[in-house]
Amino acid sequence: MQGHSNYVTSVSFSPDGLQIASGSGDNTIRIWDAHTGKEIREPLRGHTFNVNSVSFSPDGKCLASASYDKTVRLWDVETGQRIGQPLEGHVGWVMCVAFSPDGNRIVSGSLDHTLQLWAAQTGQAIGEPLRGHSHRIWSVAFSPDGKHIASGSADNTIRLWDAETCQPVGDPLRGHDSSVWSVAYSPDGASIVSGSDDMTIRIWDAQTRQTVLGSLQGHEKAVTSVAFSPDGQYIVSGSWDGRIRIWDAQTGQTVAGPWQAHGGEYGVFSVAFSPDGKHLVSGGHDKLVKIWDGEVD
Numbered sequence: 001m002q003g004h005s006n007y008v009t010s011v012s013f014s015p016d017g018l019q020i021a022s023g024s025g026d027n028t029i030r031i032w033d034a035h036t037g038k039e040i041r042e043p044l045r046g047h048t049f050n051v052n053s054v055s056f057s058p059d060g061k062c063l064a065s066a067s068y069d070k071t072v073r074l075w076d077v078e079t080g081q082r083i084g085q086p087l088e089g090h091v092g093w094v095m096c097v098a099f100s101p102d103g104n105r106i107v108s109g110s111l112d113h114t115l116q117l118w119a120a121q122t123g124q125a126i127g128e129p130l131r132g133h134s135h136r137i138w139s140v141a142f143s144p145d146g147k148h149i150a151s152g153s154a155d156n157t158i159r160l161w162d163a164e165t166c167q168p169v170g171d172p173l174r175g176h177d178s179s180v181w182s183v184a185y186s187p188d189g190a191s192i193v194s195g196s197d198d199m200t201i202r203i204w205d206a207q208t209r210q211t212v213l214g215s216l217q218g219h220e221k222a223v224t225s226v227a228f229s230p231d232g233q234y235i236v237s238g239s240w241d242g243r244i245r246i247w248d249a250q251t252g253q254t255v256a257g258p259w260q261a262h263g264g265e266y267g268v269f270s271v272a273f274s275p276d277g278k279h280l281v282s283g284g285h286d287k288l289v290k291i292w293d294g295e296v297d
Contacts, residue, residue, distance in 0.1 A: 001037045001289040003030050008283030010053045010270045015060045017275040019077070022289045023051030029065055031077065032289065034274070034281075041080045046073055053096045057120065058103045064120075066097035072108050074123065084123045089116055096139050100163070101146045107163075109137030109151055117166065132159050132168045139182045143206070144189040150206075152180030158194055160209065173209050175202055181224045186249070187232045193249075195223030201237055203249065213252045218245055225270045230277045234296060238268030238282055246296060255296050262286045 006025035013020055019040065020032040028043035029051055049068035056063055062083065063075040071086035072094055092112030099106055105126065106118040114129035115137060135154035142149055148169060149161040157172035158180055178197035185192055185206065192204045201223055202214030221240035228235055228249065235247045242263060246256035262268050262284025270283045273294055280294040 001032055001039075001291075002287070003039055003043070004028070004287045004289075006050075007264065007266070007285045007287055008269060008289055009051060011281045011283040011289060012054050012056055012272055013274045013281060014056050014077070015058055015275060019060075020281050020289065020291075021054045021056065021063055022283050023054040023065055024283075024287070025050045027051060027067075029054055029063065029075065030289075031080070034279070034291065037291065044075050044080050044082075046082050046086075047071070049093075052094065055098050055106075057099050058101060062099075062103075062120070064097045064099060064106050066094040066108055068093040070094055070110075072097055072106065072118065074120070087118050087123050087125075089125050089129070090114070092136070095137060098140050098142055100142045101144055105146075105163070107140050107142065107149055109140045111136040113137065113153075115140060115149065115151055115161070117163070127166050130161055130166050130168075132161075132172075133157070135179075138179060141183050141185055141192075143185050144187060148206070150183045150185065150192050152183040152194055154179040156180065156196075158183055158192065158204070160206070170209050173204055175211050175214065176200065179222075181222060182226045184227050186228045187230060191228075191232075191249070193226045193228060193235050195226040195237055195239075197222040199223060199239070201226060201235065201247065203235075203252070213249075216247060216252045218254055218258065219243065221267065224266075224268060225272075227272050229273050229294070230275060236271050236273060236280055236294070238271035238284075240265075240267045242267030242284070244268060244271055244280065244282060244292065246294075259292065261290060261292075262288060
């Protein structure tokens with residue numbers, strides 16, 4: 001799917017699987033029909049710098065976006081109009097954003113080393129920034145029950161946070177030798193997967209915070225994006241090597257791919273499963289959004 005005039009940093013399926021949102025270095029967000037690949041409306045404009053992350057609300061009516069302009073913005077998916085004022089508070093580029101499972105809160109992570117919780121209805125900051133990482137934050141994810149948040153950082157660690165108290169849970173998860181670019185919870189919340197600049201993937205026990213599988217090797221450059229399939233059986237990964245792989249979440253073996261997905265120096269920036277697990281979407285340095293068969297034979 002062509003339309004962006006700069007690299008595609010983030011892609012996400014709507015909860016019903018009918019639409020795809022993409023954020024780009026061209027400062028815009030585009031909404032696509034997941035079946036036809038056609039744009040549904042004009043690009044969403046408002047950010048004044050790169051859009052780094054996009055996240056649908058659980059009901060699919062709202063989209064959150066994070067940007068180098070240090071803000072988070074909310075959008076009405078049906079109309080493409082901005083909702084309220086930009087969410088301001090971070091003093092560094094905002095790299096990642098995610099909705100809570102109940103849709104009431106949003107979490108963002110920034111180059112200022114902090115996370116911030118926001119009230120989705122009002123756009124107001126909830127409490128003080130979450131501090132603990134010693135370097136920029138690349139990725140955030142809510143647990144499926146909404147009780148915890150995982151964050152991946154350039155300090156080579158993953159931290160878990162209590163989403164109610166905003167306090168860290170236990171010690172950081174250590175094992176990667178370089179920046180943690182992406183983190184995601186399994187559908188049952190029992191596991192966390194992470195992708196790193198060290199070219200590996202690790203799977204962690206969310207309760208014990210110990211590595212249960214890793215390091216999964218195969219990519220030749222940084223692993224920039226990871227996600228569990230909706231049934232939790234598989235993990236998809238995208239890398240700056242331009243390739244996508246699907247892994248067995250129990251054994252760590254590659255079960256599909258690698259596919260040469262995107263060109264350009266930085267290859268794949270983002271991958272995601274469709275809600276039914278039948279398709280994948282990817283965005284890359286070549287300015288393209290692509291849809292793939294996500295089913296494993």
